[in-house]
Amino acid sequence: MNSPTRVRMGKQWSAYLKISEGCDHQCTFCAIPSFRGKHVSKPIESILEEAEGLAALGVKELNLIAQDSTQYGYDIYGEMRLPALLEQLSKVDGIHWIRLFYCYPSRVNRGVIEAIATTPKVCHYIDMPLQHADNAMLRAMRRPMSYEGYIKLLNDFRQAVPDVSIRTTFIVGFPGETAEHFATLERFVDEAQFDRVGVFEYSVEEGTPSADIQPRVPSRIKRERKEALMKRQQGISLACNQKWVGREIEVLVEGRAPHDTTSVVGRTFRDAPEIDGQVFVKRSAAKPGTFIRAKVTEARPYDLFAEVIR
Ligand code: SF4
Known part of the structure; x- marks a missing residue:
């Protein structure tokens, strides 16, 4: 093939x-x-x-x-x-x-x-x-x-x-x-x-x-x-x-977070596209397709919330 x-x-x-x-x-x-x-x-x-x-x-x-x-x-x-x-x-x-x-x-x-x-x-x-x-x-x-x-x-x-x-x-x-x-x-x-x-x-x-x-x-x-x-x-x-709350993680940014102009949404190594969760990162304006580092602040069953590390 x-x-x-x-x-x-x-x-x-x-x-x-x-x-x-x-x-x-x-x-x-x-x-x-x-x-x-x-x-x-x-x-x-x-x-x-x-x-x-x-x-x-x-x-x-x-x-x-x-x-x-x-x-x-x-x-x-x-x-x-x-x-x-x-x-x-x-x-x-x-x-x-x-x-x-x-x-x-x-x-x-x-x-x-x-x-x-x-x-x-x-x-x-x-x-x-x-x-x-x-x-x-x-x-x-x-x-x-x-x-x-x-x-x-x-x-x-x-x-x-x-x-x-x-x-x-x-x-x-x-x-x-x-x-x-x-x-x-x-x-x-x-x-x-x-x-x-x-x-x-x-x-x-x-x-x-x-x-x-x-x-x-x-x-x-x-x-x-x-x-x-x-x-x-x-x-x-x-x-x-x-287990990730309080830890740093790399995030692949995929876009602006809905309803929040100060946050972006992306995925970590733990999240496959389309089927797994997302990470919402506060205080970031990183462009889609870029990688940023963030500190996880909150966990839900599917998604994480984080703050960007500058
Ligand atoms: S379920 Fe997956 S491993 Fe099993 S026969 Fe189908 S394609 Fe092959």
Whole structure:
């Protein structure tokens, strides 16, 4: 695969960069492999060329996307080369942040963790969809690892990268999910203490193995489970944000704060564009696309409030 990334998000300083396409996994709820095909990586040189082109256009934040970023390189180099790719990308002039999306949990190994911990410009951030945490549900979804394996992985990650911000997504209401399976997921969310969680209600993708699994979970129960899990996570996200109160943090300014001409709004390394929180920084008139330092003064479940450091 050698096609250039076409997804720009309308903000000159931030872009998505696709590093591979397709997927070799067989999650029972997902139709992507049937229409995107097997995992195909772009050669490192093409990605670098594209990153340099984006930097020349003023892009400062690269958001690396794929169906499974952690498998990067396997099809063309015979080994997974995400750490090497990150190292090369970190040398591109003008790029300030590199952010990783769609990491497959069983492939977030020591090398990937080390790369996030030590490669310049790579944000201490990971998006790692887990989908569930009950072991029977994980087997039914054909997802890797287990409740216990996930907890160990999260502990290893936080030991190596203490300020890492971890985002995951879960599916509730997968066919056969009982109240007990869901209770295990709730217990896991409490124990795992994610910074950010997205929750989706299961929906049938025709032609996937899960389309034939019974019993289906009624819509009302799916909705209730989604709301309950998100509510539970709100308190955890707030606690994660509160750890930043009183600390200094770098902010990528994205515009003027609404209804306040003396403040700007932006994101930190902890906030992916479009899906995570924002930071409102008082007494700043910094231009969009610039980086400033700020001291966090208040935390809410999704957003932070801060004052600029002069
Ligand atoms: S959910 Fe993700 S990892 Fe699983 S088959 Fe679909 S694209 Fe691949």
